[in-house]
Structure formats: structure tokens, C-alpha cells
Amino acid sequence: MPHTLRVGTRASTLALTQTGHVADALTALGAGEHELVRVRTDGDRLTGSLASLGGTGVFVTALRDALLDGRCDVAVHSFKDLPTAPADGLVVAAVPVREDPCDALCARDGRTLAELPEGASVGTGSPRRAAQLLAARPDLTVVDIRGNVDTRLRRIEDDLDAVVLARAGLARLGRLDAVTEALPFAVMTPAPAQGALAVEVRAEEAAGAAPLARALAALDHRPTHLAVLAERALLSRLEAGCAAPVGAYARVGGDDVLTLDAVVLRPDGTASLRRTASATLPAAPADEPAATALAAAALGTRLAEELLDAGAAALAGLAA
Numbered sequence: 001m002p003h004t005l006r007v008g009t010r011a012s013t014l015a016l017t018q019t020g021h022v023a024d025a026l027t028a029l030g031a032g033e034h035e036l037v038r039v040r041t042d043g044d045r046l047t048g049s050l051a052s053l054g055g056t057g058v059f060v061t062a063l064r065d066a067l068l069d070g071r072c073d074v075a076v077h078s079f080k081d082l083p084t085a086p087a088d089g090l091v092v093a094a095v096p097v098r099e100d101p102c103d104a105l106c107a108r109d110g111r112t113l114a115e116l117p118e119g120a121s122v123g124t125g126s127p128r129r130a131a132q133l134l135a136a137r138p139d140l141t142v143v144d145i146r147g148n149v150d151t152r153l154r155r156i157e158d159d160l161d162a163v164v165l166a167r168a169g170l171a172r173l174g175r176l177d178a179v180t181e182a183l184p185f186a187v188m189t190p191a192p193a194q195g196a197l198a199v200e201v202r203a204e205e206a207a208g209a210a211p212l213a214r215a216l217a218a219l220d221h222r223p224t225h226l227a228v229l230a231e232r233a234l235l236s237r238l239e240a241g242c243a244a245p246v247g248a249y250a251r252v253g254g255d256d257v258l259t260l261d262a263v264v265l266r267p268d269g270t271a272s273l274r275r276t277a278s279a280t281l282p283a284a285p286a287d288e289p290a291a292t293a294l295a296a297a298a299l300g301t302r303l304a305e306e307l308l309d310a311g312a313a314a315l316a317g318l319a320a
């Protein structure tokens, strides 16, 4: 009998929920029985602002170590939490179909962004959300918060007028009741890869015809995967991490055209750069899916270069 598939997860409710869905899907697709392996990450263990923890990677390093050590065979990450640098020996072998990537305002008294009182306090730990909130409503007071989704939502009863969270996380937790406005992309461009999951395995397990490799290939949603590749190539070329005031959203149209929207902001929201670019994806012969992936990534890189030429690095305080 083949060994039980060990699926690594952070121990938060959100992580357990989304990992559980992925693990069930892999089993249903023929990968065999599975068990969940809980891994505690620095992002769960330490308190303090995300920026002070070093931003990118705090939630994923321990999971990646567990994969590399063989303590688990599959790791499921919120894709936007994955550093853009690939991990040696690991590959993202599947990107399941994406949830709605928008950001959600969760406000007291059912209010929308436009209806928040003058000077209202809005909680978010994300410089991208803070800058876009201030661009739309310069009068707001943005309060740096973190913690799991329930902790953040409780702040609305406690001391804040509103918080902004990814709608996808609320959907996975069954907490869409808390959403008072799905923020339009023009107001709040999502984080690169928001709403998408990354299913990571050791590179040798992603290829070939073994049951796990076949299940991963079947779980992969090509349009989501390509969109996320474009968004993350943009982030990578900007040398920006999840703590940067950068938004990006890509989608594949019915005509195989991949369109990418991006925004880079001054952290206080007083200035921004917005660009859009499209590329027609090459028809991918079955033996050359990499050509399509390269075309998607090239679109992100090209748009990032346009933004850099327009002064994005100085605007957003990026290293690039």
C-alpha cells in the first residue's frame, strides 16, 4: 500500500480550511489518502507588525523546511504570502481556481467606504491597502493591525470603524456576512496572487505519471496559474515584497489574451502610477506548456519596467 500523503499546513483556521480543501481535492483526484501535518511558522509565533518581522516569508519558511526535510509531501500556501524567489528543490505544481481576489471593507453599521464618517479609523497592516485607502479618502486614519481574521474583525466592535481584508479569506472561513463593501479594483487593486493558493511539492514529485503528479496536474487551473505568474513577475521585477504599496491583477480573456493591471503608490496615497498591458498567449502545445508560462511572466516583467521608467521605485520607496 502506498504511504499516506502528508499535507503540510499552518495551524490557523484559515490555513487549515484551505489546506483541507486542497487535500480533499488531491485525494478525490487519485493521489491517495492524506493526513494534515501542522507546522508552526514564525509568522504565527511572533507578534509585532508584519513589517518588523521582515515581511515576506515569515509564514512559509517553516512549511518549506518541512517539505525539504520530508516531514510532509505537499504544502499549501496562500500564494500572496510566498516570496517571489523560488525555493531550491521545490516547485509550485498546482494553482487551484482562484477565489474572487478583491479586498473587502468590513465596517461598523454596514457602511461603505464612501459612507464612513469624516476621520474614521480603518485597520489594515498592509501598506498597499493603506495607500489606496488614503488615495480614496485622505481624511481616514489608517491603523496598523494584524492577527488572524477573527481578531481583526473583532476590532470593529472594539475600537475601529472598519477593517479591510481579502474577500477570499472571509469566503473560505464562511465570514462573508462581515463584508459591507466589495471594494472595486479601481479603488483597491488587490495584492499580486491574492485569492489564489500555491500547492508546493519537491520538484521530483511534480513530474511523471505517479498518482500525485497526475492529481496535481488535474488540480491546476491554467488561467489562474498564468494570471498569478504575471502578477508575481511584476512584483519580482519591482523588487517589491508583500509589504510594498503595489497592487496587480491579471486575468485571461476568452480570446487567450492575458491582461495585467498594476498600481504603485506613494505610501501616503498622495500619488500613484497605474499601467495596463496585454499579451496574446501562445497556443501551448501539450509538450511545451512552459512557453505560455514564460509569456505570462514576460508580461509582468514588461509592465514592471514601464512602471520603473515612470519613477515607480522612488514613488513607492522600493529598492529597485
Ligand SMILES: NCc1[nH]cc(CCC(=O)O)c1CC(=O)O
Residues within 6 Å of the ligand: 078, 079, 080, 081, 164, 165, 166, 167, 168, 169, 193, 194, 195, 196, 197
Ligand atoms: N497576508 C495575510 C493573508 N494571506 C492570505 C490571506 C487570505 C486571502 C488570500 O488567499 O489572498 C490573508 C488575509 C488577508 O489578507 O486578509
